[in-house]
Amino acid sequence: MLSRIAESLFWIGRYVERADDTARLLQTHLRVLVEDTTTAEVDACRNLLALMSIDHVEDPTHEDLLRVLGYDRSEPSSIVAAWSAARDNARRAREVIPMDLWESINTTWHQLPSGRFRSTRAHTFLDWARERSALFSGIARNTMVRDDGWQFLLLGRSLEQVDMTSRMVASAALTTGGTQWPSVLRGCGGHDAFLRTYRGFHADQEAAEFLILDARFPRSLMHGLTASIHCLSMVVNANPSASQAGEAMRDLGRLRAHLEYSRMDELLANLEHEMTAVQDTCARVTQTVSTSFFAAEDPRAWITEGTR
Amino acid sequence: MADVFSNYHPGVAFDEMVDAAGTIRPSYKAVHTSLQAATADELRGIAESLASSYTQAGVTFDVGGVERPFPLDLVPRVIAAAEWETIESGVAQRVRALEAFLADVYSDGRVIADGVIPRQLISSSTHYHRAVWGAQPANGVRVHVAGVDLIRTPEGDVRVLEDNVRVPSGVSYVMTNRSAMVNALPDAFSNQRIRSVGGYSQRLLTALRKAAPPGVDDPTVVVLTPGVYNSAYFEHSLLARTMGVELVEGRDLECRRGRVFMRTTAGLRRVDVIYRRIDDEFIDPVHFRSDSMLGVPGLVNAVRCGGVALANAIGNGVADDKLVYTYVPDLIRYYLHAEPIIANIDTWRLEEPEALEEVLDRLHELVVKPVDGSGGKGIVIGPRASLSELEALRRRVIQDPRGWIAQPLVQLSTVPTLIDDKLAPRHVDLRPFAVNNGEDIWVLPGGLTRVALPEGELVVNSSQGGGSKDTWVLSPPLNRPITITDPEPEPEPEPAVPLQDVQDQPPPRPRPTAVPLGVSRPLGSRPQAVRVMSDRGSRREQQEQQQQSGGLPC
Incomplete structure (x- = not known):
């Protein structure tokens, strides 16, 4: 498979997942903000933006939140920007992705809101954004050949999911955010599953355990890590010449083992730091995968034959 | 009932549907009948569904960086079976002559020595590239794909406006137009047999595989695109997808020791045939524009030493130079010892x-x-x-x-076109596509019909408000498996419009006596149509510049 195409598929997976998770995160926060009377709006918003590694907004409000994470095309973290980037990548890989999948991405892009909208419409937009991601995943699962391209798409998606879930989990550790475990669980779409798993009983530790360790829940860190490792091993086996990819495998494996075999109370005590480490690992793995599989063209210029 | 044709008044140009006496031509009967039964609302509905299906599927072209759906009009351009046979053989003849001409001017130059064409004309052509002099394609083919632009004069003659043997574009719209139309106008299709356009990709792939360097059993074919910002990018990806080959950009390729490789996740992989959609000037910075960021350094050397086959070949531009165009009838006589089937303007x-x-x-x-x-x-x-x-x-x-x-100034023929819920005559041209696999030349039935949408518009170019039409070539009546439930006697095949000098060719099958349909009329003062190429000079990106001379924005 062409390196350029593999790279596009990897990033399509990431961006679509990012749009989905950002929509969930925003939705949870908007809900919590309405109910929470103890936290100032500005603090809650600042915390959320800090979680997403955004620090250029002064005294953020509700509106800013929607703009920066929602509809502003010029903000790299917004849902609209994520879908635009996904569509750009899909356009480059158009001849290899199934027609249906391309059309679903293209339609989403055409329907993206072109300007700002009021917060009353926010939920409609966020629901729509989540549905489009779900549609994408469904079509991809049903139509894509399970070749390298599929593995790269899934790898991108899994890494992004690990990254975003770690941010959601970290949000529970915020002292002033007003976000608590139930809302984090809702944000991950796992509240009911959690209640069923723990038979209605819930405490912070169990909630953290569920989101971090329960590999049966598809949005947990463990599930995402396992999926990433699986995809990576598939592409490494198919392309043995990608020598550095083993490093990425080790990185992911170490992280998984660390989470799996650490004591939960230690993880909880140091939650913010642990989750930052997860995000760092994701960034490192992305870097390694890029250099070993998407080998960009050598930057050097050509020279006339015979002078070499 | 005020039907959609109530205000249809063809001007002085030849109208493809109505003859000078106001009678519907036989080839258009079925289309006319199904359109007449429709109301303006229904037509609008069909037009809207055509437009939205193109937007959804991303059948678009770029104008100044903005993607727009390619306008597809719902009234097809219909070509009768007998006339198509003439066009088909005329186009193939032309490609054959140009192929022989290119082989000649890039080797011995007999045509110059024999005084058919002045040497100075060849050497002064900006598209004559000495870098490929003497380079022999493995199967002798230089024009793998050709697009020959045809127009019909007010007298009803079909003429060649220009040849495109470098990077002719537009064939993807022929394919997408057909699939969109089958959904939008099903009854018009059920009433008659229309020749399929689906075989193009397979024909092209076969031709490309046959062009592979000798000794390669299972050649790897790729399509080389300037990139997503090229206005024809949609076409490049459609062709790659329907041929099942990789679509590569210049930076995906690398030349080593006279061979070409592509960068894959599993390392470098050999490439044998490149269907390139990049102009000569940009294809290799070593030999041509050294600032090209789209090309592949070393590609010309690889071609010269036979490590890779390029389709179409470098240097073909000398054959579609507009001054050489005036010599094509002579070239046909010189190389093929035959009279041209379709005349020049x-x-x-x-x-x-x-x-x-x-x-x-x-x-x-x-x-x-x-x-x-x-x-x-x-x-x-x-x-x-x-x-x-x-x-x-x-x-x-x-x-x-x-x-x-x-x-x-030639007035192009007109076809009914939906404008503001009414059908009105608009000017069209036609670009049939020919694929040469080295053994025979196959012409895609139909081709791209482009239409100028504004009234009296002189330009059929999409960036100037032009659109396209599906082109229907009717199957010969002999092959028609079912009889049309038509109270009238079986319609004669359309009396063929005499193409110039057609009498000198043995007719491919018995046809009725040729009767000219177009009545010769003096050129009036009405706006007259001529095809004009748009000025694309302001485009910044190199990617956007790659275009065959037709100025097709597709």
Whole structure:
């Protein structure tokens, strides 16, 4: 498979997942903000933006939140920007992705809101954004050949999911955010599953355990890590010449083992730091995968034959 | 009932549906019947569904960086079986002659030695590339794909407007137009047999595989695109997808020791045949523009030493130079010992003193084109030009007569087109596509029909408000498996419009006596149509510039 195409598929997976998770995160926060009377709006918003590694907004409000994470095309973290980037990548890989999948991405892009909208419409937009991601995943699962391209798409998606879930989990550790475990669980779409798993009983530790360790829940860190490792091993086996990819495998494996075999109370005590480490690992793995599989063209210029 | 044709009044141009007496031509009967049964609302609904299906599927072209759906009109352009056979053989004949011409000028130059074409004309062509002199393609094919632009004059003759043997584009719209139309106008299809356009990709792939360097059993074919910002990117990806081959950009390829490789996740992989959609000027920075960021350094060397096959070959531009165009009928006689089946538009070569004199006298009524212009740069339409423009043109023509040709202003034929819920005549041209696999030349039934949408518009170019139509070639009646439930006697195959000099060719099958349909009329004062290429000079990106001379924005 062409390196350029593999790279596009990897990033399509990431961006679509990012749009989905950002929509969930925003939705949870908007809900919590309405109910929470103890936290100032500005603090809650600042915390959320800090979680997403955004620090250029002064005294953020509700509106800013929607703009920066929602509809502003010029903000790299917004849902609209994520879908635009996904569509750009899909356009480059158009001849290899199934027609249906391309059309679903293209339609989403055409329907993206072109300007700002009021917060009353926010939920409609966020629901729509989540549905489009779900549609994408469904079509991809049903139509894509399970070749390298599929593995790269899934790898991108899994890494992004690990990254975003770690941010959601970290949000529970915020002292002033007003976000608590139930809302984090809702944000991950796992509240009911959690209640069923723990038979209605819930405490912070169990909630953290569920989101971090329960590999049966598809949005947990463990599930995402396992999926990433699986995809990576598939592409490494198919392309043995990608020598550095083993490093990425080790990185992911170490992280998984660390989470799996650490004591939960230690993880909880140091939650913010642990989750930052997860995000760092994701960034490192992305870097390694890029250099070993998407080998960009050598930057050097050509020279006339015979002078070499 | 006021039907959608109530205000349909063809002008002085030849109308493809209605003849001069107001009778519907046989080939259009079925289409006319199904359209007449529709109300304006229904037509609007069909038009909207066509547009939205194109937007959803991303069948778009870029204008200044904005993607727009390619306008597809719902009334097809219908070509009768007998007439198509003539066009088909005429196009194939032309490609055969141009192929022989290219092989000749890139080797011995017999055609020059025999005095058919002046040497100076070849050597002064900007698209004659000495870098590929003597390079022999493995199966002898240089023109793997050709697009020959045809128009119909008011008299009803089909003529060649120009040849495109470098990177002709537009074939993807032929395929997408058909699939969109089958959904939108099912009854018109059920009433008659229309020849399929689906086989193009397989034909092209076969031709490309046959072009592979010798000794390669299972050649790897790729499509080379300038990139997503090219206005024809949709076409590149459609062709790659339907042929099942990789679509690569220049940076995905690498030349090593006279061979070409692509970068894959599993390392470098050999490439044998490249269907390139990048112009010569950009394809190899070693030999051509050194600032090209789209090309592959070393590609020309790889081609010369037979490590890779390029389709179409480098240097083909010399064959579609507009001054060489005037010699094509002579080339057909010289190489094929036959008369041209489809004639040229009358053209004045301004380097001939008598011609120059006549043209200078009539500048205000002629179309003057630069010979090496691509993308329509520098074309002056006499009747539309101001006095100062004509004066400037006069000076430039006198200064460099080799650089210009002149043609009469030709009114293109018209086809009903949906404009504001009404059907109105609009001017069209036709670009059939030919694929040469080295053994025979196959012409895709139909081709791209482009239509100028604004009333009286002289330009069929999409960036100038042009659209396209599905082109239906009717199956010959002999092959028709079912009889049309038509109270009238079986319609005669459309009395073929006599193409120029067709009598000199043995007719491919018995046909009714040729009867001219178009009544010769003096050119009126109505706006007259001529195909004009748009000025694309302001485009910044190199990617956007890759275009065959037709100025097709697709």
